[in-house]
Amino acid sequence: MASEREDFNGSGPLHLTDIDWTNVEHQRIIAASLVQSVYILELDRHENREGEQALAPPWWEFFHFKLHSMLVDDVDLSIFGAIFELDLQSPECSLSTSEMPHYVIAFRGTLTTGAAFARDVLLDIDVVRNGLHQSSRFEIAVQAVQNLVAAFGHSNIWLAGHSLGAAMALLAGKNMAKKGVFIETFLFNPPYFSAPIERIQDKKVKHGIRFAGSLVTAGLAFTMKTNEKINGNEQNSNKSEDPFAALSAWLPRLYVNPADHICSEYMGYFEHRRNMEDMGAGLIEKFATKYSMTSLFMTAMGKEPEEPLHLIPSAKLIAHLSPSDDFREAHGIKQWWKSDLNLQVTDHSFK
Numbered sequence: 001m002a003s004e005r006e007d008f009n010g011s012g013p014l015h016l017t018d019i020d021w022t023n024v025e026h027q028r029i030i031a032a033s034l035v036q037s038v039y040i041l042e043l044d045r046h047e048n049r050e051g052e053q054a055l056a057p058p059w060w061e062f063f064h065f066k067l068h069s070m071l072v073d074d075v076d077l078s079i080f081g082a083i084f085e086l087d088l089q090s091p092e093c094s095l096s097t098s099e100m101p102h103y104v105i106a107f108r109g110t111l112t113t114g115a116a117f118a119r120d121v122l123l124d125i126d127v128v129r130n131g132l133h134q135s136s137r138f139e140i141a142v143q144a145v146q147n148l149v150a151a152f153g154h155s156n157i158w159l160a161g162h163s164l165g166a167a168m169a170l171l172a173g174k175n176m177a178k179k180g181v182f183i184e185t186f187l188f189n190p191p192y193f194s195a196p197i198e199r200i201q202d203k204k205v206k207h208g209i210r211f212a213g214s215l216v217t218a219g220l221a222f223t224m225k226t227n228e229k230i231n232g233n234e235q236n237s238n239k240s241e242d243p244f245a246a247l248s249a250w251l252p253r254l255y256v257n258p259a260d261h262i263c264s265e266y267m268g269y270f271e272h273r274r275n276m277e278d279m280g281a282g283l284i285e286k287f288a289t290k291y292s293m294t295s296l297f298m299t300a301m302g303k304e305p306e307e308p309l310h311l312i313p314s315a316k317l318i319a320h321l322s323p324s325d326d327f328r329e330a331h332g333i334k335q336w337w338k339s340d341l342n343l344q345v346t347d348h349s350f351k
Helices: 024-046 117-128 136-152 164-177 203-231 265-278 282-289 293-300 327-331
Strands: 065-072 079-086 103-107 157-162 184-188 253-256 315-320 343-348
Touching: 024 079, 024 103, 024 157, 024 184, 065 103, 065 136, 079 136, 079 164, 103 136, 103 164, 117 164, 136 157, 136 164, 157 164, 164 184, 253 265, 265 315, 265 343
Parallel strands: 103 157, 157 184, 184 253, 253 315
Antiparallel strands: 065 079, 079 103, 315 343
């Protein structure tokens, strides 16, 4: 039986009847709604809801989109993503602007019910161990992004995802950004797995822990790089550009809730970087930001380190500061298509 959350008429953003594509609130609501539609596409498939019984179509048709194609996992055949095409023939889309996306690629997060649950949990584990890029689901996702950009360019394409889907969109966006292709990206509750420092209430203690972590990380990374140069086996000696710096011009939108421990560490991550710059330790933090303790450990063991998913140089961080009743609400996608939210918006750029 369908829940009210799946029914667009019951829980969708019916208030957005007049779309202003230059309005960042409208952009957020539309991107979140399209992500929600991917969740419901898979639930429709699982419940055998077709035709008039299908609940997913209103979530994109209300905003004048058409379903271009679905992205299907090759392991369990679940729908994990979709490409939506804006109906430019619609009277409501007659005035084209640079902010109007012609295509949106959206990825859902973990489903806690249905046949997709087991596969989603395994991919959640991949996110934790920084191995999502090795999954066949990600290969399907990044190929779809590359094909769409090759066919239509990137200026009118959006990427969007929630939770596990946000990790997928972030990884795909980073992949394209390293090639100089910067896609407008909406990341709702993107995972950041680390020690839960952000949950510490005492700001001085919190800052002290982060400061010590930066010193240790920067010191280990500097020592390791120095040894590589001395031994003549520096891995990146033939690369003319720092891949981390190459991402600096890409500014994905990160939507986080401080009550959601899965994504709240992003707030501390960027705040700490700014604090380090303010106290004159910006160079240390810039060096430490490029690495994680896990990647340094792998390098020390003689293994090829994996680039941490969550480490990005620049972002537009949007924090939802209104109180949440519980974790489910704080981590849910539904909060992001509401209007009049108490949002704190901060731009963070790597220089």
